Amino acid sequence: MASLDNAAARSDIVNRLKRAEGQLRGIQRMVEEGETCVKVAQQLSAVRKALDSTYVHLTVCLVQQEVEARLGADAKTQAKLAPIMAEMERLIGRIT
Structure with a gap:
């Protein structure tokens, strides 16, 4: 099972x-x-969004880590992957 190996990504999570x-x-x-229940509900909604965002970020970091492990983690590969991973994070964030 994969674990998050990137120290910076792990720290961010x-x-x-x-x-x-x-x-x-x-x-x-x-x-x-x-x-009031309304104020509590607003804060619950905010924390749910924060956790959803964290889940998406973790998922994208793990995918990027696995892709880099298979293709190599050189600067050229990372430069090509960065916009793809950003787009994936945006898209996954929309469906969660």
């Missing part, structure tokens, strides 16, 4: 998850303090 974790703590606090 961890930072996104920590941000979402902080948002969830804020939502818990809102519920405990009796905030």
Whole structure:
């Protein structure tokens, strides 16, 4: 099974998850303090979008890593892959 080998991508994913974790703590606090359901729902929607975005980013990073492993990770290959991966991330983001 593949794991995310790129340290920068792994760090980015961890930072996104920590941000979402902080948002969830804020939502818990809102519920405990009796905030309105509409405000809680808005924040839940925001954290769901953040997690969806993180999932898409992780998926694209893993695909890129696997493609580079098979084609080589030289600068030429990476330059060709960058726009393709950006487009894939945009498209996958639209369907999640």
